[in-house]
Amino acid sequence: MSDVKKDAAEKGIHVLSPHLICAGAADAIEFYKQAFGADELMRIPGQSGKLMHACVSINGSSVMLVDENLEWGLRGPKTLGGSSVSMHLIVDDADASFDRAVQAGATSVMPMDDAFWGDRFGMVEDPFGHRWSISTPQKVMTQDEILAASKEAMMDGEGCGPEGEGGAR
DSSP: OOHHHHHHHHTTOOSSOOEEEETTHHHHHHHHHHHHOOEEEEEEEOTTSSEEEEEEEETTEEEEEEEOBGGGTBOOHHHHTSOSOEEEEEOSOHHHHHHHHHHHTOEEEEEEEEOTTSEEEEEEEOTTSOEEEEEEEOSOOOHHHHHHHHHHHHHTTOOSSSTTTTOOO
């Protein structure tokens, strides 16, 4: 491991970490603490009070945050009308984690269900417009088993998107 990677790891930061742009990054940190049990690693406020940089650890993984700043070209999903990225969180109890996120203020996008690939799976959208899939692996499947199960799921109309988009019912 290089010194750069080792130094980052010692600070709890992974060499590949999402960097979320939020309109209200300080509020997002508090939400992530409530919803996902995040631990705050650092917070660097700017002169305006907005966060220039922050980092939390969720389930052992680093997630960086910055406040939305249109002057700097930093636009969050609410400003953009959505995001093409979602976070995927693997937990011991997906149902409990899903419920905790919803109780903290997330919106259910895809209710918890048994997914064809062997996970207990659901998706929420946080109050800042970021989507989080939450899963607990329930059974180990081979790629061939997942492929066969996916074909059967598509024929049944289950799909793997939010309700109304071919998702679980």
